[in-house]
Amino acid sequence: MLNTNSEYLRPEIMDVIRAFGAEDENFTHYYSYSCGKFFNAVEYKDKFYDFENEFGTDDETVFKRMAKRFAKLAFYKVLAGERGTLPWGALTGIRPTKLAYAELAENRGFKDMFTEFGVSAEKTALVGRVIETQKPVYGNAGGQDLFISIPFCPTKCDYCSFITAPVSATRKYIDEYIGCLIREIASVKDIITKLNSVYIGGGTPFVLDADALEMVYSAVGKAFPEIPEYTVEAGRPDVFTEEKLKLSKDFGVTRICVNPQSFNDQTLKAIGRAHTSGQTLTAYEIARKYGFDINIDLIAGLAEERVCDFEYSVKTALSLSPENITVHTLSLKAGAKLKENTARLNIAGIGEMVALSDKLLTNAGYSPYYLYRQKYQAGGLENVGWCKDGKACAYNINVMEEITDNVAVGANAISKRLFEGDRIERLASPKDIPSYINKTDKIIVERRRLFGL
Ligand SMILES: C[S@@+](CC[C@H](N)C(=O)[O-])C[C@H]1O[C@@H](n2cnc3c(N)ncnc32)[C@H](O)[C@@H]1O
Numbered sequence: 001m002l003n004t005n006s007e008y009l010r011p012e013i014m015d016v017i018r019a020f021g022a023e024d025e026n027f028t029h030y031y032s033y034s035c036g037k038f039f040n041a042v043e044y045k046d047k048f049y050d051f052e053n054e055f056g057t058d059d060e061t062v063f064k065r066m067a068k069r070f071a072k073l074a075f076y077k078v079l080a081g082e083r084g085t086l087p088w089g090a091l092t093g094i095r096p097t098k099l100a101y102a103e104l105a106e107n108r109g110f111k112d113m114f115t116e117f118g119v120s121a122e123k124t125a126l127v128g129r130v131i132e133t134q135k136p137v138y139g140n141a142g143g144q145d146l147f148i149s150i151p152f153c154p155t156k157c158d159y160c161s162f163i164t165a166p167v168s169a170t171r172k173y174i175d176e177y178i179g180c181l182i183r184e185i186a187s188v189k190d191i192i193t194k195l196n197s198v199y200i201g202g203g204t205p206f207v208l209d210a211d212a213l214e215m216v217y218s219a220v221g222k223a224f225p226e227i228p229e230y231t232v233e234a235g236r237p238d239v240f241t242e243e244k245l246k247l248s249k250d251f252g253v254t255r256i257c258v259n260p261q262s263f264n265d266q267t268l269k270a271i272g273r274a275h276t277s278g279q280t281l282t283a284y285e286i287a288r289k290y291g292f293d294i295n296i297d298l299i300a301g302l303a304e305e306r307v308c309d310f311e312y313s314v315k316t317a318l319s320l321s322p323e324n325i326t327v328h329t330l331s332l333k334a335g336a337k338l339k340e341n342t343a344r345l346n347i348a349g350i351g352e353m354v355a356l357s358d359k360l361l362t363n364a365g366y367s368p369y370y371l372y373r374q375k376y377q378a379g380g381l382e383n384v385g386w387c388k389d390g391k392a393c394a395y396n397i398n399v400m401e402e403i404t405d406n407v408a409v410g411a412n413a414i415s416k417r418l419f420e421g422d423r424i425e426r427l428a429s430p431k432d433i434p435s436y437i438n439k440t441d442k443i444i445v446e447r448r449r450l451f452g453l
């Protein structure tokens, strides 16, 4: 429990406490500012710690930012002293690269700030590498990306907190849902002036049958005849069919996700993922035949996997030579069946797994092209997307760095419009499918208003 005299600092401080998994412990915090100095006093486990930071400014926004920064750093130093450092130090946000870009925009090297926050040399270097790989896409910022949400899955995987229910429970909504999507897609045609990419995401888009998929593809094709990058997060290999892949090709899809998560069958069984590694290999082979760029999603820290199990998955993925491999570390949020068992997040060897994937992927010629972090992520680590031969997915970069407008349709979709001065306005659609269906017309009007139409 945290007692603090400064409620507006609570969320930031709690982020640090959570990063150490110390939510159940007691902390007392006293904050003050005088004579150009920030003071943070922390009582923890009957010990007292005092921190003093000199910083003067007349700008209220900068003042608040620094107050938060020094409070976070105070708690980080207390907890790191007791429990050891974290790879990302006191940085708790989901977009470390965005923070680095903000520093670079002010003509400051981001490394100084990362050092102040206690970020490890490896993670600082990783951010530098990501920024380097992102250059061609980053330099082309602006315009819009279109996201289409398909929140249906064959069954629910134990670790997943995504708002999706097994299709056995939601099948009755599919026809109506597709009808709503089609109306939404037509309604965003004139919002989009420079289309960078389309991303049909999940859920598991390939859980739709070929007819439903074709209706979505036709609506997209009618509104946007030219699509530079077109991803379908087809998803779980157990729903891949040659018919759906051919259809995707015919409608101009350029990139497909074939997601094993692990190539160990025992793990797949343990996480409630109803497919085998053999099915992944078959799905991959057919997708290759159609000439798509392919992304493979892996998760470090699943079930009882050890470093050698994860190594096997990374090496198997590499043997297929996909254009992209995304390495996630397990994160357990509310909504995941495994959430109750947060002890799982102290996974032995998780740091080693991630470091090993970095080494194997780098040696195989892949570069990290985007990264993000989540709350409750094992080992306080991160997710990294890797690409080969400069084949970075522009959609992922644009979304993560927030350098383009995102026009998002479907349930649980969040549209974002960028304004001058780093201001972003958002519009979120309802998460549950029946509410989304009931509110589609209202969402269409609100989105058009958000984009000034
Ligand atoms: C929204 S999911 C959609 C992918 C698709 N439905 C599938 O499972 O193949 C995107 C990716 O997030 C990752 N993911 C989902 N839940 C996760 C968790 N709890 N921890 C870490 N990564 C997770 C998985 O690698 C997954 O492929």
Ligand code: SF4
Pocket: 152, 153, 154, 155, 156, 157, 160, 161, 162, 164, 202, 203, 204, 235, 236
């Ligand atoms: S991991 Fe993918 S298939 Fe599994 S429940 Fe989540 S979104 Fe659905």
